Amino acid sequence: MLEKDIEAWLNKKVKDLGGISYKFVSPNNPGVPDRIYIFPEGRIYFVELKTEIGRLSNIQKWQRQRLRDMGCRFHLVKGMSQAKEFIKELESEIHTARVSELCQTKIN
Template sequence: MLEKQIEHKLLTETRKKSGLCLKFVSPGLNGVPDRLILLPGGRMGFVEVKKPGKSPGALQLQRHKQIRSLGFQVFVLDDPGDIGGILNAIQGS
């Protein structure tokens, strides 16, 4: 399965929960997660989408740590079977 396919499934499942799955791009700041998930009730989280079996690079891991230190949730998604759990975690379920 390609990263793009996993990303599309994340988008679809987020919409089913009446949320937004925004492509996150931050010019001038490399290594930020791919997607910003916004769910009803003011819930949000960041998702780094990877091809199955692939891991984030060193700079990405550094950014994840930085974002988490600010109190935000960051997830790495390389298995579409994990999408429900990630969305539930963001939702606080």
């Protein structure tokens, strides 16, 4: 499967989950992740997409570490199976956040 097909599928799923998707293009900053996914409550994910056999370049590895050092969520998604797993993780986080919000509402 091509990277653009994985990206299109992920973008649809992110939208279905209530998130927004930005293509990350940063002139003079090579190696930045492909996508920024943003969800309610300030949950932000930097996502680099690859095919099953794709690999991060050295500058992409450096950017990944730079983002993680700043406390950002960086995900490398290789192929459709990892894309599906990433969406499952997002669904779980969203569900947990909603349950927590409901509990807080009932307590207050």
